[in-house]
Amino acid sequence: MKIYDREGGPHPARIRIVLAEKRLEDQIEFISVEKDGLAARMAIRPDLCTLGDIAHGGAIMSFADTLGAAAAFVNLPPDAKGTTTIESKTNFVAAAPSGATVIGRTSLVHGGRRTQVWQTLVATEEGKLVAMTVQTQMTL
Secondary structure, eight states, X not given: OOSEETTTEEOHHHHHXXXXXXXXXXXXXXXXXXXXXXXXXXXXXXXXXXXXXXXXXHHHHXXXXXXXXXXXXXXXXXXXXXXXXXXXXXXXXXXXBTTOEEEEEEEEXXXXXXXEEEEEEEEETTOOEEEEEEEEEEEO
């Protein structure tokens, strides 16, 4: 099953299968999947934290990268073999404490034949911005 088909739209179940294969299904919960964006949540567990019991930047970046890659995957042309991140930049704005839940919202900035650019805003459930990531995905 494709994650997205042009008639039926995105298939969140397929994303869940891919996450399960990567052992991420218990860590990232997709809230919505659309052609031009998606949203997911992740709990900030103690093992994702650094000194001061706040989310490690690498955990936030990995979360954002996963969302951008999933969004690109949803938008792959039928003949594509996959997608890979070729550039990613994250600005950290605030900390997410241990025990919090963050919501990532990914939206399409540019959709080309060979590359896609996605922006992911990561915020606490209360709406406090934690980070903004812009990444470029190449179609393989």
